[in-house]
Amino acid sequence: xxxxxxxxxxxxxxxxxxxxxxxxxxxxxxxxxxxxxxxxxxxxxxxxxxxxxxxxxxxxxxxxxxxxxxxxxxxxxxxxxxxxxxxxxxxxxxxxxxxxxxxxxxxxxxxxxxxxxxxxxxxxxxxxxxxxxxxxxxxxxxxxxxxxxxxxxxxxxxxxxxxxxxxxxxxxxxxxxxxxxxxxxxxxxxxxxxxxxxxxxxxxxxxxxxxxxxxxxxxxxxxxxxxxxxxxxxxxxxxxx
Amino acid sequence: xxxxxxxxxxxxxxxxxxxxxxxxxxxxxxxxxxxxxxxxxxxxxxxxxxxxxxxxxxxxxxxxxxxxxxxxxxxxxxxxxxxxxxxxxxxxxxxxxxxxxxxxxxxxxxxxxxxxxxxxxxxxxxxxxxxxxxxxxxxxxxxxxxxxxxxxxxxxxxxxxxxxxxxxxxxxxxxxxxxxxxxxxxxxxxxxxxxxxxxxxxxxxxxxxxxxxxxxxxxxxxxxxxxxxxxxxxxxxxxxxxxxxxxxxxxxxxxxxxxxxxxxxxxxxxxxxxxxxxxxxxxxxxxxxxxxxxxxxxxxxxxxxxxxxxxxxxxxxxxxxxxxxxxxxxxxxxxxxxxxxxxxxxxxxxxxxxxxxxxxxxxxxxxxxxxxxxxxxxxxxxxxxxxxxxxxxxxxxxxxxxxxxxxxxxxxxxx
Numbered sequence: 001x002x003x004x005x006x007x008x009x010x011x012x013x014x015x016x017x018x019x020x021x022x023x024x025x026x027x028x029x030x031x032x033x034x035x036x037x038x039x040x041x042x043x044x045x046x047x048x049x050x051x052x053x054x055x056x057x058x059x060x061x062x063x064x065x066x067x068x069x070x071x072x073x074x075x076x077x078x079x080x081x082x083x084x085x086x087x088x089x090x091x092x093x094x095x096x097x098x099x100x101x102x103x104x105x106x107x108x109x110x111x112x113x114x115x116x117x118x119x120x121x122x123x124x125x126x127x128x129x130x131x132x133x134x135x136x137x138x139x140x141x142x143x144x145x146x147x148x149x150x151x152x153x154x155x156x157x158x159x160x161x162x163x164x165x166x167x168x169x170x171x172x173x174x175x176x177x178x179x180x181x182x183x184x185x186x187x188x189x190x191x192x193x194x195x196x197x198x199x200x201x202x203x204x205x206x207x208x209x210x211x212x213x214x215x216x217x218x219x220x221x222x223x224x225x226x227x228x229x230x231x232x233x234x235x236x237x238x239x240x241x
Numbered sequence: 242x243x244x245x246x247x248x249x250x251x252x253x254x255x256x257x258x259x260x261x262x263x264x265x266x267x268x269x270x271x272x273x274x275x276x277x278x279x280x281x282x283x284x285x286x287x288x289x290x291x292x293x294x295x296x297x298x299x300x301x302x303x304x305x306x307x308x309x310x311x312x313x314x315x316x317x318x319x320x321x322x323x324x325x326x327x328x329x330x331x332x333x334x335x336x337x338x339x340x341x342x343x344x345x346x347x348x349x350x351x352x353x354x355x356x357x358x359x360x361x362x363x364x365x366x367x368x369x370x371x372x373x374x375x376x377x378x379x380x381x382x383x384x385x386x387x388x389x390x391x392x393x394x395x396x397x398x399x400x401x402x403x404x405x406x407x408x409x410x411x412x413x414x415x416x417x418x419x420x421x422x423x424x425x426x427x428x429x430x431x432x433x434x435x436x437x438x439x440x441x442x443x444x445x446x447x448x449x450x451x452x453x454x455x456x457x458x459x460x461x462x463x464x465x466x467x468x469x470x471x472x473x474x475x476x477x478x479x480x481x482x483x484x485x486x487x488x489x490x491x492x493x494x495x496x497x498x499x500x501x502x503x504x505x506x507x508x509x510x511x512x513x514x515x516x517x518x519x520x521x522x523x524x525x526x527x528x529x530x531x532x533x534x535x536x537x538x539x540x541x542x543x544x545x546x547x548x549x550x551x552x553x554x555x556x557x558x559x560x561x562x563x564x565x566x567x568x569x570x571x572x573x574x575x576x577x578x579x580x581x582x583x584x585x586x587x588x589x590x591x592x593x594x595x596x597x598x599x600x601x602x603x604x605x606x607x608x609x610x611x612x613x614x615x616x617x618x619x620x621x622x623x624x625x626x627x628x629x630x631x632x633x634x635x636x637x638x639x640x641x642x643x644x645x646x647x648x649x650x651x652x653x654x655x656x
Contacts, residue, residue: 104586109596123282126282159270163272210253210256213256217288
């Protein structure tokens with residue numbers, strides 16, 4: 001059985017409700033952008049606020065704080081995330097118990113993995129984001145994360161920079177988090193990343209190259225810790241700089 | 242802003258300082274720029290696989306001392322430079338605002354004399370805090386032999402301080418760094434540790450991230466057992482947060498006292514592995530090694546320990562206490578946490594362990610699941626299969642990404 005949903009948590013929760021109501025087994029979830037095989041039965045699930053609410057309420061009762069793991073996992077960029085979360089929710093409802101740490105269960109472990117990936121990327125980005133200073137004196141950071149986490153890292157930078165204006169530009173999920181030194185705003189718009197010329201970037205590249213110990217070269221380890229997909233927005237990795 | 246040339250000189254001579262951790266402090270931002278992240282944040286990784294967390298730089302590399310192992314020794318012909326406190330502050334602020342770094346790691350060669358250098362360092366960190374309103378992380382290297390008051394005052398402004406032990410014994414110190422003495426190095430370490438204890442009781446903000454130290458291995462004849470004993474004593478006696486090891490690299494000097502070759506990265510790696518076992522896995526040094534021995538290069542220290550204690554294995558995954566699970570080769574704290582979590586829900590079999598992605602290559606020879614043993618039959622086969630390929634030494638760096646919240650209770654202390 002295939003369910004087609006829109007990319008929203010509410011819609012996914014509605015799908016859970018429908019699957020219990022109709023006793024559908026072996027459900028895979030696809031978003032409307034996906035191609036599906038024509039051998040299986042397909043149902044299109046429309047978001048229903050009330051049904052979604054009932055599922056959320058039931059889950060919160062079982063999971064307490066760890067319900068937030070579901071919200072976090074839903075930000076995942078993995079293509080099968082909807083099915084993984086769906087299976088985890090069903091497993092939880094069936095057990096009627098908080099099984100979030102039952103790692104020997106494959107539904108739980110798959111869920112744990114995508115949830116951890118989101119959590120890890122939030123942490124990585126706190127380090128890997130690079131700001132450049134524009135002529136207007138605004139610090140601008142373009143980036144392209146795996147998961148939809150732009151607004152989750154915003155509070156970190158607000159606390160850190162307090163009165164410094166900056167913009168976090170997620171050009172993959174088309175989100176801009178702007179902070180003017182007092183308040184923040186999230187804008188959804190598709191804009192290509194800007195190129196900013198900033199002398200300090202050049203100085204940092206010099207620093208990065210100098211602090212390396214050549215006799216201990218270990219590029220594989222470097223790439224393990226700092227995956228290549230993040231290099232594109234890092235001045236120290238910009239060969240043209 | 243500091244010139245590129247000067248930056249190169251001052252960073253080039255600072256890069257052999259191992260510590261780059263930015264963890265252990267939770268300094269808040271009160272309207273300035275910066276805060277500290279308790280778990281630490283790595284911002285970049287250089288091609289040697291080490292993390293860039295702090296701007297690691299020397300105030301100056303002009304040195305009065307002539308320590309044989311050091312690239313900045315007086316008799317070495319290298320370009321020299323001196324930075325001003327303002328240059329250091331401006332660079333730190335700009336790098337910080339670009340999110341290149343977590344803060345500053347400031348060190349210095351001994352310029353003129355210990356007091357003069359310490360005053361320069363102190364002036365810089367005070368400026369950074371008061372004038373530039375910087376509330377990010379600062380790690381300050383202390384100058385051995387400097388006035389106590391200067392050292393204690395610096396402790397009020399920075400997050401972490403460290404005095405390098407340099408060499409693992411007084412004898413080697415006398416031989417290779419004749420101008421430094423054990424007393425000049427150990428007395429500030431001990432003083433800071435006492436001050437921190439006292440400040441803890443009055444909840445003051447003296448060195449929130451504590452102190453660390455570093456020693457060079459392979460430049461002098463001390464064995465790993467001796468080095469680890471010393472490490473254990475430092476953790477116990479002075480509650481140091483970390484002891485760093487740095488493998489000696491020969492640097493343009495013809496000397497009869499120093500070895501011709503580096504101690505190698507594998508030896509350094511083994512010491513770190515043992516250090517981890519002591520800090521997080523509940524091992525005592527004398528369980529791992531005797532004072533006159535070196536760690537095995539063929540097996541990691543946990544593996545070597547397990548192989549010499551066949552009477553304790555195999556352990557049953559479903560009943561063993563967590564401390565024992567963490568002693569199984571191949572099972573780390575993360576895996577141990579997963580196992581004890583999962584077994585609350587039911588018995589775990591081998592398939593269950595695989596589903597949890599617990600690496601079984603080594604562990605399988607040391608565990609049973611529900612009474613079943615699936616590992617190799619003879620002790621010799623196990624020894625052979627666990628032998629690490631000598632041609633491809635694996636070494637990981639000390640820096641790791643900090644643990645997620647759910648693991649914090651397991652991974653005690655800081656990364």
